[in-house]
Amino acid sequence: MDITAPEQEVVRICQELIRIDTSNYGPDREGPGERAAADYVMRELEEVGLSPQLFEAEPGRATVVVRIPGADEKRGALCIHGHLDVVPANAADWSVDPFAGEIRDGCVWGRGAVDMKDMDAMILACVRHMARRQIVPPRDLVIIFFADEEAGGDLGSHFLVNEHPEVFSGVTEAISEVGGYSVTISGDEGEERRVYLLQTAEKGIAWLRLRATGTAGHGSVPTDDNAVVHLAEAIGRIAAHKWPREYIAPVRQLLDGLSELTGVSYNDKDLDELLSHLGGAEGFVRGTLQDTANPTMLDGGYKHNVIPQEATAALDARFLPGHEEGLMQTLRQLAGDKVSVEVEHRDISLESPFEGPLVDTMRAALQAEDPDAQILPYCLSGGTDNKALSLLGITGYGFAPLRLPADLDFAPMFHGIDERVPTESLEFGARVLMRLIETC
Template sequence: MSVPPAGRAVSAQDEVLDLAQQLIRIDSTNTGDSGSSITERTAAEWIAGQLADVGLDPVYVEAGAPGRGNVIVRLPGADPGRGALLIHCHLDVVPADASEWSVHPLSGEVRDDYLWGRGAVDMKGMVAMSLAVLRQFVRDGVKPPRDLVFAFLSDEESGGFFGARWLVEHRPELFEGVTEAIGEVGGFSTTFTTATGDPVRAYLIETAEKGVTWMRLKTRGTPGHASMLQTDNAVATLAAGITRLQQHRFPQIIRPALAEFLAGVTDLTGISFPEDDLDAAVAKLGNLSRIVGATLRDTATVTTFHAGYKGNVVPSSAAATVDCRILPGRETAFYQELGEILGPDIEREWDDLPPVETTFDGALVDAMTNALVSEDPTAAVLPYMLSAGTDAKSFSLLGIRHFGFAPLQLPADLDFSALFHGIDERVSVAALEFGTRVLDRFLRTC
């Protein structure tokens, strides 16, 4: 932990790095296997201990399965009549193969002014920032403008079915009175080049995210000896359907968050984004184009294929999974289109989480913008749509308006999007400290 100068009490900025390191060193890997011996319990109990240390009395809840620990605590605000604000972060991380990393993914090592480890970006860094600010508020007796509900959650990396989704369905009283929320992925900076060749830093606040559907496909056929003629081969039927799906291009749809983002980039850089050549124009955004390009249309990507058990035996069935990402407002049309592509011979079942979308306006947006500009006076602030999904999908079922806001000031040459679920995940110490200051300002004025 950083040591403050003599005579000054410890601040959120002083302890955020130490908190983040300790969190990374707690293994909370989410394999997607509900029977795994690794759960979020240890991380959640550690969070609860950090809150109890400053006098808070958090609620610990296991969401639908042993060990799937969640911690929720409410900090009363000056105006209890106002809708409460939810600050939610997830404790689980995706698996990491230590042999592929420059440092051990659970080391929490600081090297070259960066904090390295699984979860540094997604999203134990934000957990640490939120925890540090909350602890400082309690130590200093800060009363925010309205109630703040902090939720440290399990299972986000597998859809939140043993986390936020379970809590929404079984413990909605924990979020009573909440009208707005912040979480991942937004508030991070990206650097553009203006028409005059000068760099300009813009912070992207998420106002929308695509829906997620994990589709399970299955075909059935007549099993038998592979040397004989076959007319209903389950493997061939499924492979043909998957091939049609991968070759299909869903229609380009420009949702408001994308339109506002592109207009903002045009104002900053002079780059135009003609609708008849939007893919090529978005490609000019460099590393950011991976995220933005994926929000131009729905996507459906095959991720697994299982069939057969012996080289000379025709199996009776074949199965595949497809990861579908659906734009807001496109759900009905997407499923109809998918059915036409796959045809009647491919069985379909799925788990889904809805798209999320809100407008880029209101007092909360003003508070986020003011907090960012106070720390970075030349900054621009733009809305954008996330191509992935977060626990916002579950909380939207309670009517909660959501924004992605986990503020970080990033180096201009950092490929930030590649760090999510990537090898050598890391965040600069300066970015963590910046984000902590921004979050502190924001929560004092929200």
């Protein structure tokens, strides 16, 4: 057996990356940063003779880049990228140490096993294999391990796009996370079918701050101008708002494809039976049927017997293509006169075609390893670093290929507890990604 093949070291790399705590607490709190993981990636690349570059937006907030020349330099280059940061994990909530990279029940467990040190490990294993074997890809590859994706990419992908656009010279397409994984559905005759969800679209992001103001005073005195009450009423109105449905093209293509495979018909009002076939991925898809706005943090007051003059809440809003202006207008109306709506971070929505040579290559790479695979497009309710790359005209897709067991509730583990990925899925993904690289 070839011990240098990508599938032979992808599990090791995934474990070692998970063991490096790269928790991203956002711009308001300090964290360990990505530098230790970036240094690890640099060593793994340099060990096989490559010459990566390291970029730091701030001390400790590190991104790694390496360009691999292809056979046809006139073709547009392909960027394959991941991010090294992870969301925080409360160890007390987990069954295992979230930063131990433990193998249990055939899975690698830990924060980042799903989002997205699994894909980082696949990329790194494939690039190391290419370097050892002196494999020349059909076109230039730009391999990037970004910082700060979990806080919007200001210190990662957006920093690189804004300050070092030369890194992306000649790049026309990109692949990254949150697509290419399988869900198992029951066909119209009862047989089980694996469907791989290729991410071709993303909702836009608006991370907002609701700021309520009132009159400060003693907690024992009645008042009609309490900032906490104003904020609570605004949150209640936003939570009760029914956002209208709209089916963008990738969502409609997914629903039509599922309907054909399952034999379950649907209409615009009744989707429950059809979506239930997606298992854990149902939530991601439901999030793309309309705009959304979810309160995520609250802050107000400093003493039990003091009415504060200000209270705030964080709001995570996501909008469909073309909906940003309408979403913001609606939220300001719902917030009311006593509550302002401040934009702390925004990013665009994306929509890419479910056709073309790269899509064909992704399909072929999957079906070479899983001949019965069905591939359908879908829209991601979250966001990826492809948003930043799109500002340079780069067309992005989510393709982190994983063949998953039918009983693994995979999608809810994004940012969840007891995050884990099967070792066999990692090995499968490394083989698929290597096929893609060799034929892209």
